[in-house]
Amino acid sequence: MPGTKPYFSTDFTLGILGGGQLGKMLLYKTRQWDIATKVLDPSGAAPARLACNQFQQGDLMDYDTVMDFGRDVDVLTIEIENVNVSALEDLEDQGVRVYPPPAMLRTIQNKASQKLFYTDKGIPTAPFTRFAYTSEITDSLKNGGLSLPFVWKSARFGYDGQGVKIVREAADLQGLPNVECIAENLVDFATELAVIVARNPDGEVVTYPVVEMEFHPEANQVEYVLCPARIPDKLAGKAREIALKAASAYGAVGLLAVELFLTPGGDILVNEVAPRPHNSGHFSLEGSYTDQFEQHLRAILNLPLGSTDNKVATVMVNLVGEADHRGPVSYEGIGDILAMPGVSPHIYGKKETRPFRKMGHVTIADASLEKARETAAKVKARIRVQSKTKEA
Structure with missing residues (x-):
């Protein structure tokens, strides 16, 4: 690996999608190293807004917003998974270095796709069943295709304990959003x-x-x-x-x-x-x-x-x-x-x-x-x- 890269005290710019606490703590080090940063977050009160060189308020899931933001940076990274991956893929095609790789992020964003990935790669994970809609689980229980208890997980947009529920009886399904999801075996873990x-x-x-x-x-x-x-x-x-x-x-x-x-x-x-x-x-x-x-x-x-x-x-x-x-x-x-x-x-x-x-x-x-x-x-x-x- 060659010596010092031209990142420090230069016009190199690191873009960060998300300005929450993880972005704020990442900026501790960019300030120490004098690396210029640009942050995008939906909230005008985002914690990272005060420590970056440029702050932009905008929707992380909006294709045009992410594209416009990313064109002006040299390396683009994230502090939250819920971002527009199609924009990241296109930015990568245009020469922006995007990490984590967009293809990886696309798989991880969807818990069903993530679980299938582990199965395909021989990585140990709890058995699961994939459903296009939560409403399909009731029929599966009636037909014996699924048994209680299990863990219901929304395939997308679960975060910090949201989008997850232990289902011990059929009544526990009431009130859950009718979305793509998985039913995962309840693991007896130590x-x-x-x-x-x-x-x-x-x-x-x-x-x-x-x-x-x-x-x-x-x-x-x-x-x-x-x-x-x-x-x-x-x-x-x-x-x-x-x-x-x-x-x-x-x-x-x-x-x-x-x-x-x-x-x-x-x-x-x-x-x-x-x-x-x-x-x-x-x-x-x-x-x-x-x-x-x-x-x-x-x-x-x-x-x-x-x-x-x-x-x-x-x-x-x-x-x-x-x-x-x-x-x-x-x-x-x-x-x-x-x-x-x-x-x-x-x-x-x-x-x-x-x-x-x-x-x-x-x-x-x-x-x-x-x-x-x-x-x-x-x-x-x-x-x-x-x-x-x-x-x-």
Whole structure:
């Protein structure tokens, strides 16, 4: 690989589709490296608007908007999957370097296509049935083609626990949108894991340590991320091998976050993937020699990939809006958690809270994972993301 690329303090421009918290944290590193950036987001209050060189408000799913935005950048990346892939394909044809590759993103955008991809490539995943419409599931249950329980997943536009529901009886189907979907076998898993893979265009690839995820039972969102995962080295190695296989099969460039189920029998199944920086990688901001955002930049700019080794054990706590609060946000207990050892809060800059909306996260670093987990529980008990007016 040649020496320094002409990215730093030049007229090179990196375009980012999406200006949420992931875009904001990606900009930490572009500012450090003096890389010019341009961000597109539907919201005029997007967190990333303040740190980029150019901010444009617009619809990420609109073909013309994405085309017009992308023509003026040298490399185009994403911080959210719900973007117009047809525009990305055409921009790529016009010479814009687009990462992740649009063909990969097209497959990932649709959960049914994503699951079929794993089946075709021999990547272990839970058995599933694909349906053109949710209404077809009732007939399948009556005819014996499908049995309860299962997990219903909308094929498109599911995000942060939305578009997913465990169906234990036929009545649970009521109220679900009548859309393309999958019915996935309900996996009896012991632990949910994740592995982040980084890969550049030259094919250099690294993986981060396997992390363990604990989910909020009501919101179906990650509540805690523990790094390293509390599993035997042999299983951790197996998880990394499966994640690497997935990244290679996709031809990934940039980051690929691979979410996994670990069954009681030691099987590891791919749940789904995200081709971008991911909530399961936030631990790396304080815990890794190279955080996930810097690594994503290194990968898409075809620079040498950085060390993924841990400097310290870490636990990440998501800060989400209280269930009965909506409106201008108020963070209660920040001073208290800052008094705790190893605590680093990250506030995303969203001015309005709503139930279970991701508003920030806290990383707890400690030489002992057990002590970090204990501190994380104290953080969770103390901090509150509220609104100034409680919902009726």
